[in-house]
Amino acid sequence: MALAAIKPIVRRHAEIGIVLIAVLLVVVFALSSEGRWANAYNIGTILQVTATLGLMTLGVALVIASGEIDISVGSTFGIGALVYLWLALRVDPALAALAALTAGGLIGAVNGWLVTRTGTPSLIVTLGTLMIFRGIAIALTSGFAFSIPYKDRTGISYRLLGGGEILGLNTSVIWLVLMLVVLGAMLRLMPWGNRLLAVGGSSDSALSRGVRVDRVKFSAFVFCGTLAALGGVLEAGKLGSADGSMGRLMELQAIAACVLGGCLLAGGRISLIGALTGAFVLSSIQSYLVVMSVRPQWFMVLLGLIVVAAALGDRSLRQWALRR
Amino acid sequence: MTQKPPLISVRNLNLYFGAFHALRDVSVDFHAGEMVGLVGDNGAGKTTLIRVLCGIHAPSSGEVYFDGRKVDTFHPKNAIDQGIETIQQSVGLCDNLSIARNFYLGREPVRRILGIPLLDFARMREMSTRVIRQFGLRDNVSADDDVERLSGGERQSIKIGRAVEFKNRVVIMDEPTNHLSVREREHVNELARQLRDQGLLVIYITHDIFQVHRLADRIVIMENGQKIEDTTTDRMSAEDLEAVIRHGGRVVEKAEA
Ligand SMILES: Nc1ncnc2c1ncn2[C@@H]1O[C@H](COP(=O)(O)OP(=O)(O)OP(=O)(O)O)[C@@H](O)[C@H]1O
Ligand SMILES: [Mg+2]
Numbered sequence: 001m002a003l004a005a006i007k008p009i010v011r012r013h014a015e016i017g018i019v020l021i022a023v024l025l026v027v028v029f030a031l032s033s034e035g036r037w038a039n040a041y042n043i044g045t046i047l048q049v050t051a052t053l054g055l056m057t058l059g060v061a062l063v064i065a066s067g068e069i070d071i072s073v074g075s076t077f078g079i080g081a082l083v084y085l086w087l088a089l090r091v092d093p094a095l096a097a098l099a100a101l102t103a104g105g106l107i108g109a110v111n112g113w114l115v116t117r118t119g120t121p122s123l124i125v126t127l128g129t130l131m132i133f134r135g136i137a138i139a140l141t142s143g144f145a146f147s148i149p150y151k152d153r154t155g156i157s158y159r160l161l162g163g164g165e166i167l168g169l170n171t172s173v174i175w176l177v178l179m180l181v182v183l184g185a186m187l188r189l190m191p192w193g194n195r196l197l198a199v200g201g202s203s204d205s206a207l208s209r210g211v212r213v214d215r216v217k218f219s220a221f222v223f224c225g226t227l228a229a230l231g232g233v234l235e236a237g238k239l240g241s242a243d244g245s246m247g248r249l250m251e252l253q254a255i256a257a258c259v260l261g262g263c264l265l266a267g268g269r270i271s272l273i274g275a276l277t278g279a280f281v282l283s284s285i286q287s288y289l290v291v292m293s294v295r296p297q298w299f300m301v302l303l304g305l306i307v308v309a310a311a312l313g314d315r316s317l318r319q320w321a322l323r324r
Numbered sequence: 325m326t327q328k329p330p331l332i333s334v335r336n337l338n339l340y341f342g343a344f345h346a347l348r349d350v351s352v353d354f355h356a357g358e359m360v361g362l363v364g365d366n367g368a369g370k371t372t373l374i375r376v377l378c379g380i381h382a383p384s385s386g387e388v389y390f391d392g393r394k395v396d397t398f399h400p401k402n403a404i405d406q407g408i409e410t411i412q413q414s415v416g417l418c419d420n421l422s423i424a425r426n427f428y429l430g431r432e433p434v435r436r437i438l439g440i441p442l443l444d445f446a447r448m449r450e451m452s453t454r455v456i457r458q459f460g461l462r463d464n465v466s467a468d469d470d471v472e473r474l475s476g477g478e479r480q481s482i483k484i485g486r487a488v489e490f491k492n493r494v495v496i497m498d499e500p501t502n503h504l505s506v507r508e509r510e511h512v513n514e515l516a517r518q519l520r521d522q523g524l525l526v527i528y529i530t531h532d533i534f535q536v537h538r539l540a541d542r543i544v545i546m547e548n549g550q551k552i553e554d555t556t557t558d559r560m561s562a563e564d565l566e567a568v569i570r571h572g573g574r575v576v577e578k579a580e581a
Contacts, residue, residue: 189442191432194421198429201420208380208415209430210401268420 014262015274067267080229104229147241162237200267
């Protein structure tokens, strides 16, 4: 029958579960919020939040593909935002963004270097850098915010970097789509992607075929740091200001988005589309709780509950698909 | 038997895994156009020795010469570039990738579009499909199937087929007939013979001393990380070699003393 026919599709595409959950949530949220959730302005906001979280999520997905994990991305996001804001006041925003991306790439390089050179588990290494760079972000701002005066929030490069809209969509969404296409092509169509997934699937086997496992993992960390910083730049461009807590706890959302999206934490199997759908689901839930004026103290609890429910739903769907 | 300088020469090789002394002062030569059987008990160090030759392990001390040049950096990439293909005992295939992707892992063929290297899927499929058919895999196995779904023998066939396709100067086979049916064993042994006849060096690890005695030109026996015997097959019978393995290194030492 028809249901049995879709089983193989569900089996092959780990992201089907999260896509169904996203559709379900959109319908429920739209019907139950009397237009407060499903309006152009709110959807635009959700997409902007999805874009900055999504860029971070794409990077984390690459590291997960290689069989490692990067939980320092929340701090990298914050550093990217601060470097961008500090420099955007002094030089062209495009240059400021380049510097911020370089900073993010360097943080990724530190993570990658420590993981591949010392063999320390990436969870520990990036937990360390998560704290280090959060500390640096707080120290740099010393309790204040870096911000760009309203009158300076103009110019083509400022607006292209999250500080403006095109066709009613924040420009960060364009960056997200661009990166999704580029990374998707690198992952599926280029030797780099083949090796990245091989390393995550079995690093010993990849090594035995002459893959330079350390270099591949290192590159994943550098991409991850750079993408997190890009997210930070775009968020900073949108808000025009940032303090030392910028991006806090976002690393957890990014990892949750990856797992919900069908990325295997053990490595070797990821879905970029799935991970982004995961990021969209998380941003949608957040926005729903805000527009429904859920008291902030319940916010985290509800978010967590919905994430667990979504994960369980996805899991039972996959198990159903595996049954004959 | 050969006057030519050896293709691979191992000199006083020692390898430690932490405190464990896995290879003890191993010296052995391998020549082009020769098939060498490497035998010995479980845990004797056969796999460890060939993992040095194919670049996975770097020795703690001692030297390896390839084609007269001392090997300085040990990495599988270097070994493969030098022409050493290895059928590993326990690794070599990534379950999460398709047969075609596994086949070319680390040496993917590309077409460049605007300078960007894109995988040449047509070529990847073509060669791996040919090998699938040569090794008589089930008809419904396709080059795009994930390796995860293959049986032990099918995996082994893919690994052997890959090494034979990419054959260059050396083919190392670590228990290649594991998991294989009688028919496929014959096929693999025939392939090994052909490679030797084509002038390649073939190093063949196995526990079947009688079989390898028929096949190989020379037999090297290892025990406890040491080489305890190195002889041509016309100088020692399979029964004598089996006795050496059965009694381990100690009996031989006694006999020598
Ligand atoms: N990576 C490693 N770390 C620590 N010890 C190892 C490692 N690899 C092998 N050993 C040890 O080295 C010894 C030799 O192992 P090796 O795999 O070379 O044996 P083998 O002769 O190939 O045996 P078998 O016939 O069972 O395949 C064993 O005692 C094994 O436990
Ligand atoms: Mg072995």
